[in-house]
Amino acid sequence: MALTREAPVLPHMHQSYEPHALADLSEGQRFESGGRTITEADVVNFAGVSGDFTGLHTDAEAAGESQFGERIVHGPLTFAVATGLFLRTGVIAGTVQAFLGVDELRFPRPLLIGDTVSLVAEVTEVRPMESRPDSGMAIFDLTVSDSDGDPVLTADARFMIEREDPRA
Secondary structure: OOOOOOOOOOOOOOOOOOOOOHOOOOOEEEEEEEEEEOOOHHHHHHHHHOOOHHHHHOOOHHHHOOOOOOOOHHHHHHHHHHHHHHHHOOOOOOOOEEEEEEEEOOOOOOOEOEEEEEEEEEEEEEEEEOEEEEEEEEEEEEEEOOOOOOOOEEEEEEHHHHEEOOOO
């Protein structure tokens, strides 16, 4: 199967922004996602896939006796949801070449089952890559907030992106 540069737009996926190549991005730009509610099924499925059945996530009685008073969502699941929220904005649809990594990943507050989260991504750095004349790197400061608007995740995500939109 051949890879294509066309970004699939699925009917159930709302994309808020047009795809951006590196040339379209500038420091300080902000992009906001729609919301997504974290469900019991999300936590159970993540525990099964990851093998992380820690009581804080999967045992209501044990978690009820914890400092949180109830079960909390896995931090890595929160990060996975963050990447999905960012990609669903459409900002780098069809122009992203690779996810290069994440720095300063923090979970300032616990995320609870039933919370609806949303994401704000702010461009903090845009630069060409000398080793790849067709590509550059963009760093986005990601903040995921819960139903009350409190941050539950912050991170700096690095992406390799086409310098120019190949569809232009």
